Amino acid sequence: MPDGTTGTGIGAAVKRVEDFRFLTGKGNYTDDINRPGQSFAYILRSPHAHAKITSIDSSAAKAAAGVLAVFTGEDMQVGSLPCGWQIHSKDGSPMLEPEHPPLAKGKVRYVGDQVAVVIADTYSQAKDAAESIVVNYEVLPAAVSMSDALTDKSLVHDDIGSNLCFDWEIGDEAAVDEAMSKAAHITKIDLVNNRLVPNAMEPRAAVGEFDAATGEYTLYTTSQNPHVIRLLMGAFVLSIPEHKLRVVAPDVGGGFGSKIYHYAEEAIVTWAAPKIGRPIKWVADRSEAFISDAHGRDQINHAELALDANGKFLALKVQTQANMGAYLSTFAPCVPTYLSATLLAGTYTTPAIHANVKAIFTNTVPVDAYRGAGRPESTYLIERIVDQAARETGIDKVEIRRRNFIPADAFPYQTPVALQYDSGDYEATLSSATKLADVAGFAARKAEAASRGKLRGMGYSTYLEACGIAPSAVVGSLGARAGLYESAEVRVHPTGSVTVFTGTHSHGQGHETTFAQLVSDRLGLPMENIEISHGDTNKVQFGMGTYGSRSLAVGGEALIRAVDKIIDKAKKIAAHVLEASADDIEFKDGNFTVAGTDRSMAFGEVALTAYVPHNFPHDELEPGLDEKAFYDPANFTYPGGCHICEVEIDPETGVTEVIKFTAVDDVGRVINPMIVEGQVHGGVAQGIGQALLEYAAYDENGQLVTGSFMDYTMPRADNFPKFDVTTEGTLCTHNTLGVKGVGEVGAIGSPPAVINAVIDALWDRGVRDMSMPATPEKVWSALQAAE
Amino acid sequence: MYEFEHHKPASVADAASAMKGADDGKLLAGGQTMIPTLKQRLASPSDLVDLSGIAELKGITVSGGTVTIGAMTNHAAVAASADIKSALPALAELADHIGDAQVRNRGTIGGSVANNDPAADYPAACLALGATIHTSQRDIAADDFFTGLFETALEDDEIITKISFPVASKAAYVKFPNPASRYALVGVFVADGPAGIRVAVTGAGQDGVFRVPEMESALSSNFSADALANVKVSADNLNADIHASADYRAHLITVMAKRAVAKI
Structure with missing residues (x-):
């Protein structure tokens, strides 16, 4: 593969080909x-x-x-x-x-x-x-809150007799209890993961x-x-x-899931x-x-983390209430369970974990996956309780993370909650983020802010997520009523241009660019000779779509497999025309060459031969050059990294300003760094939105109080600083591209970094807790209460 | 929206007669409140009398220590006016921070004052500066104009033609925006002008804009931010909603007032 820093191959920051039609108002949306x-x-x-x-x-x-x-x-x-x-x-x-x-x-x-x-x-x-x-x-009477609903005084659905949809568990409770009984310290925390309205x-x-x-x-x-x-x-x-x-x-x-x-x-x-x-x-x-539209998040969590005298995590125990809303939306039940509780090890070696999840019907809009889908909830829980454990034990918050990281040489790593991570290097991303965020200069910045009467704080999140969903056999055994493979068809036209049909769907992600880069890289074709088609069941053979940061890791891998089938067949055609053995045909930069000779055919010539097969190995091959692949992933992929947030709080008003946000994400191999950076920006914006601005509020009668942008605080550009975003990769070990996924990392990693920073800023003033969103009034009230 | 009869008169007199002839007519200025209200079907006027074609309602003049702004002058024009920036910069700055660019290019001073939204910015300027609201029928002092939540002294077919502000030697406006809507959660206009030292608060009051006499007397003896530091505003009669309790609003009034004085 080319190193990709120039051109249109893997690693090149190619401008998005779809943007011309979007930016000129020529997009074709459903209402068009x-x-x-x-x-x-x-x-x-x-x-x-x-x-x-x-x-x-x-x-x-x-x-x-x-x-x-x-x-x-x-x-x-x-x-x-x-x-x-x-x-x-x-x-x-x-x-x-x-x-x-x-x-x-x-x-x-x-x-x-x-x-x-x-x-x-x-x-x-x-x-x-x-x-x-x-x-x-x-x-x-309406069962609006989960605690009201759990009394079953008012049944959302009379015929099923209870508002408790399920009462599920994962992990070894006995092992957790045993570890808890021997712990030097137990940190406890109660959290609310605020309900969000997606607002595409x-x-x-x-x-x-x-x-x-x-x-x-x-x-x-x-x-x-x-x-x-x-x-x-x-x-x-x-x-x-x-x-x-x-x-x-x-x-x-x-879409963002909705x-x-x-x-x-x-x-x-x-x-x-x-x-x-x-x-x-x-x-x-x-x-x-x-x-x-289905809402997102809406969990209440109680967690207990057991530590030994050296600050090593011994066990984690979690009780979660997850709001399903009034009906079960399409994938709602898997969000707080297999997309959340299975992530509770995070980046740490916690040997024993148990989680109990109660899913509850309420008289509210149905809740389902929203950018991150379960992983933001578990990440928020882990990174909050780790910070709190550091405070309580007196161990530095970075040091306690380092002591508990899964080491880079321990992969593949089996967690106690089902998942086996294939790769990662959490120390590397932490170390890079620490430098990029200028942690060394923080004390001076904090002192300067204090001289202006402002409170500075810094917060970390060394997160991990599982995406690229997912192995069909695994998810099937866990209750999925579908397979989660992906398909692609590569149709080479007679003069050598290519149409790709992908079962994924692009609604902002830039697939028409990234997927074309994969083809350009592999077939040596210019971008303008490649069209990516998606979104029509009469054109695309089949597909499971786009969510769970799966499009590249699953859909891209299917595409690569189809491209490789094209190359295999094309080599045989070229071998026939060039009168050589297919094993001797080399394919490079768009040309099929007999090894060690100057005899070669361009890709377009092979394509024409396939469709005008006058000189063609008819006894061995069918005419045409059109291949499909279905790819079922062997495992989830495991992006991770470190987010560091620096905030400044005005204690007079309670306003929190994000001064600096640093993200070093391991998303595996990067195909288009510009698109990857854009994905992280969008995700971080949504994560900061959850942490500081957004929440869906219902009144006691079940009316949505935040039912418009007059009351629901959508993040705006002036809520953010310029983000410092970079990637630092280990490769996924079970797909040929080595890609992991980037669509959700920003929204997953960032909320605890923000809240940890807010608590850090308020700590010296006696504030010990903060819930999301940390609105100005909430921060001001916490300061008043602490005085 | 529901159907209505649309009128676009060329003079104030024609506008007034169109209003008189209507069963349930409403005036349309910049439409920044009216149009969303209609689109949400929260109002069903029989007639809409559009003031945008009346040339005499537009324009800014500054003379003899008075800034006079035509009712149909939009916020962007006030913000950009070199005359206002020179004579009464606090007013231009206030206009420059209303809504967003789209709102400022449509919304008008007359529409804002007539609507008397409890979170609008202009009512605080009118009250603090002792403005006069000129209408098709009479002149009304700002002190008598704002009568309650979305309520004013205007009669049904009375049309604001212009608003005149006496130039103040000292004036500043600072607001704490609602995080979602960016309307004033609390906005405080402080002025020392012909009407005396005045502190007017928008966004916070249950009955709309109001003055804070304790702050005015504190500033009379010592015009400094420090003089306000210990003036606590009562939370009684202040708004409370999901964004801010009455106590928080009361606290913010003092903070915003201090910051306004500090800006002067």
Whole structure:
């Protein structure tokens, strides 16, 4: 491979090829798609967190101007929106899995729950008509908080008899208790991982269409994984076979997890299209997005860390309550369990770990994976309790981490909570970050800030995450109802240009650039000869989509395997034409050469030979040059690294300013350093957002108080300093590219670094704890209380 | 939004008569509150009388110790005015920090004052500087103008034409923005001008903008930030929400007032 610092190969900072269309307003998003005869849907949503629907009178709406149809849950008798992951409780019983109808039947369970759909010639007509629908509700007490819900006084789902979805455990509790009994010190901590609203820039949208002549349905939707939607909606909800259902996820303006799931609106517009005989478009407005996109995080944790007299970790015990919201969203159950509790070793050699996770239904918007998905929650827990243990034992916070790091020579490393890490060097990333953050100069900066009446603090996070999900056999044994391989097709055209069909989906990640670089690198072709196609189930053979930082480690690996099949076949063709043995053909810089001679064929000539096979080894090969690969990963990948945050707090107002943020991330081999840096920037912005700004607040009646940007604090550019970001790699050992994944590390590693920095800044003033988000009022109040 | 009749008169008189003729008419200035309200279907006026075509409502003049700003002058124009920056820089700076660039290029001083949002910036300037609000019918002193939350002394078909501010020898405005909306969580305008030493607070009061007499008297004897350090504002009648308790707002009033004085 070329060293990649120039050109378009691996390691080159190629500018993103997709940006021209995005920056010039030529992107093709779902709302840009307008089908002939298209009508518009408006979803009437529940204003109550919990209520019985005693009657719905939609007669006036049906008679209103432009209205084509009104449907309610009684009209829409289809399958339940499915959950893709089944957890078993520690007693062996399967999780409670309530029915999730696309339109509510008899009861609404959160503010935003779908009650009816109005379809009209225009969106305004549909919305006008919806106001005339008379719904009689018998309002019920709402189980808003997890502690309320656990009493079962008010059942979110009467038929399943409890709000406790599952009560799961992992690890060896006896070993943990034994270690705890011998510990020199036990550090305890109670944490809340605040609920977040994803807020992708593009709100969700869907267009459903039915072709009566062919019997084919088409759904255009804002999805991270169109094949998954085709499978879930087709097989479980609407009973449409795959060959009659096309799902297209065109340009998508950000997902962050919230566009993984199969949502009711997708099923509603697809189901209703043949009923009215016209295509139907639905587009969420921002207010609707707040109460209908799956939320993220929302855990309460209690943790205890046992240490010996030298500060070595002996055992970690965790109790977690995880909010599921009102229904099980597609992957909700795996987030607090197999994507979170399995990460509790972090970067440390803690020999005994036990976690208990209770998943709880509440009358709130369903909760599911959001950038990081479970790993931010475990990372926050580990890095907070490690800092607290350092404070309590008097060991320096960096030193206590070093004493407990898994050493670089200990890989592969088996943790006590199922995962086996393949590679890493946590000392290296810590050491580099320490230099980049100028830790040595911190004391002087702190003193200078103090002279201005400001409080400076520095916080660390030496995190690890598991991504590149995931080995199908492993996740299958853990409850996944899907495989998590990926596929790619490399179609070489007769004159040598290439179209790649990938089952991953790009909604901001830059796959059209990164994947093209892989092909450019391997086949020696210029970028402009390579097209990356994704997002259409009628074009792409199959795919599981993009989430869990999997696209490069799983999808890129599938692509490389398909490219290698192309090279293998092309060598045989070249060998035939050049009258040599295939074993003697060398492929370099786009040319097939007989070793040791000047006889060679360019890639384009081989392609033409494959499609105009006048001189072709027909007895050995089929014509054409088009190869597929499916790749199922052997393990998760394990990015990790060190984030260091430096904050300055104004004690008069409680305002925290992030002065400096340093991230040294081990993401494996870097294909495009510019895109990698951008991914870390975005993730860190979301992590700082969680730590300082964002939270979804419900009132006691289950109304979302932070239901707009007037009250929900979205991070803005002026909330951040310029980030100091770099990568320092060990290679993944089980894929040929050596790549790990970068999409989520920023959001995973950063929140504890920020909060540890805030606590560090406030420590001398007597503050001992801080919860997320560390808003100005919270910081000011903590200072008042400590005085 | 619901349907309404749209009028675009060319004079204040025509605007007033369009309002008189409407069942439930509303004036449209820069629309930074009105349009979102309509889009959210929280208002259904029969008629919208758009003031953007009335030339006499725009413009800035500074003369005889008075800054006069036409009601339809947008925030960006106030922020950029060399005359205001020279005569009353605190007012230009206040305008420069309202909302974001888009809001400042649409939102108007007349619209802001007429709406009397309890977290708006301009009401604090009006009250602290002792401004006069000129309307299609009369002149109203700022002291009499702001009557409560989103309430003013304006009659239904009365139109603000301009606002005049006496130039103050000392003036400064400092706000603590709501982290989410960036409206003033607490904004304090301190002035020493023809109306005397005044401290006006926006963002914090349950009834909107208000003055702080204890601070005004403290500054009268010693115009310095230190003079305010021990002036505690009562949390009674202050707003409380998820962003700030009444106690925190009360505390911030003192901090912002000190910082405003220190800026002068």
